Amino acid sequence: MTMFDRVKEISKKRGLSLAQLNEKAGFKQNVIYSWKTKTPSIDKVESVAKVLGVSVDYLLGKEEKSKDQDYDGEVEEALNSARMYQGKPISDTQRETIKGIVKAYLDAQNKDK
Incomplete structure (x- = not known):
């Protein structure tokens, strides 16, 4: 599972669309969608992890459990x-x-x- 897939899955569990997550993380429009093809900076990953209430390691696929x-x-x-x-x-x-x-x-x- 890619990081984008993990972000999408946990966002859905939290009742957030990716657009809402993008906004809560303070990003410009469609930043998270760009993660399908681009590797995000660590500060952006940290922001998303904080909003979603998961660890950066989970988003990176280094932890099996959220x-x-x-x-x-x-x-x-x-x-x-x-x-x-x-x-x-x-x-x-x-x-x-x-x-x-x-x-x-x-x-x-x-x-x-």
């Missing part, structure tokens, strides 16, 4: 330890709903950074 994947594991672990609420078992459907709520909250927090 923070999203770490969140997934941590959320799953927390849900595994909470099998009951107010003396009643938590169903699989409720667990998935709770997981979705937590992930949406974490994503919203990352957008604000």
Whole structure:
């Protein structure tokens, strides 16, 4: 996967178009799109990583996991330890709903950074 592909994928997970990401990073129009064929400077990669809430190493393909994947594991672990609420078992459907709520909250927090 290319860096452009990684940027595009994580932007989508964050609910940002590439144009919005480009703007939030403070770039001129279509800078990120140019990464399909050009190698960006490290300062531009750092800006995008900061907006997306991932490491530069992740964008460069040096890390296999993004923070999203770490969140997934941590959320799953927390849900595994909470099998009951107010003396009643938590169903699989409720667990998935709770997981979705937590992930949406974490994503919203990352957008604000």
